[in-house]
Amino acid sequence: MYRDHPDPELDRVATLLARAQRILFITGAGISADSGLPTYRGIGGLYHERLTAEGLTIEEALSGEMMALRPEVSWKYIAEIEANCRGARPNAAHRLIAALEQEKPMVCVLTQNVDGLHADAGSRNLIEMHGTVHRLRCDDCMNARRVADYAGLQIPPECPRCGGIMRPDIVLFGEQLPQRALERLEHVLQQQLDLVISIGTTSVFPYIAGPVVWAAQDGVPTVEINPGDTEVSSIVRHRLRMTASEALRALWDRTHPSEAAEG
Known part of the structure; x- marks a missing residue:
């Protein structure tokens, strides 16, 4: 249905997505909004x-x-x-990112969310920077x-x-970020990324905005998917003022013309 409504910016981002082999998705609470959170x-x-x-x-x-x-x-x-x-269950955005991981050599998700929906959708190369409510530990x-x-x-x-x-x-307020997650993010950023996509986050934390800033400075294409303005809106190369599910479905339709978009 999205292909019936031409959108030059969506087309440009879809072209980047189709060509990219190593992608970092950075997600915040906005990606889970369509799941009711x-x-x-x-x-x-x-x-x-x-x-x-x-x-x-x-x-x-x-x-x-x-x-x-x-x-x-x-x-x-x-x-x-x-x-x-x-x-709450994974929505189309979670599922389509997980599907892209099956198609590309390297797709990584860096998320601030603790809801576990990326994992439920099937994402495996996942950095849960703030942890998950579905795992308990004894200190x-x-x-x-x-x-x-x-x-x-x-x-x-x-x-x-x-x-x-x-x-x-x-990670509760006032606590340090997990060192292992920070090291995994550093490793991902060393892999010559082709595309960095920020979805549903205001990017107020330096470790969330940082990869976008680094990519923009290094000439790596950057995309933001967010209906509102954020800390990286003036930095990214492409902006899609859409919800996560709307944008991912539209991009999936453009990159998979023979398939119907999920969800």
């Missing part, structure tokens, strides 16, 4: 401009310090947020486990190995 601060969108029952900002409640001192407070809101997001004995959701979970959950408090394997 809030876009404001990712999963924290439920608390926009209001305090928790304890009189805390959501940043204070979901901080590493609070998890260490009063884990029941952090877990209360982590569990509430997970319950509101439970049942006392380093035991880890995966959970589909928090239904029936004791809050806060005890570690079955040592009896300590388990926590979601996510």
Whole structure:
């Protein structure tokens, strides 16, 4: 259907996508919006401009310090947020990026999201910079486990190995980024990328905007997919003011003319 409506910018980006063999996708909360998840601060969108029952900002409640001192407070809101997001499924944007990974020599996804939807869609070359709510860990004995959701979970959950408090394997406010994820990103950036595409992120964090800035300075084509303006909008070579699903479906139709777009 998209091919019936010519769009020169979409055509240019589709040409770049078809030719590219090594692509880095950078994704934020906007890519999960079509799955029904809030876009404001990712999963924290439920608390926009209001305090928790304890009189805390959501940043204070979901901080590493609070998890260490009063884990029941952090877990209360982590569990509430997970319950509101439970049942979300990957949308067309997640699925089409995963499909491209099967076609190209190197497609990597760097995501800020902790919802696990990229993994659910089939992406394997995935850098979850902020972790995932679907993995729990114990900081006392380093035991880890995966959970589909928090239904029936004791809050806060005890570690079955040592009896300590388990926590979601996510980066809370005030915590450092995981070194392994940073090293993986550095490795990807050394692979002579052909295309960098930023989707659904305001790019306020340096480690999210940085790869776009580097690519633009190095002459690597850059694309932003976002209905609004962001920190990298003036830097990228091509802009698609569309939602993630709209843009990915349109690009898929243009690069796969014999197939119907998914979703």
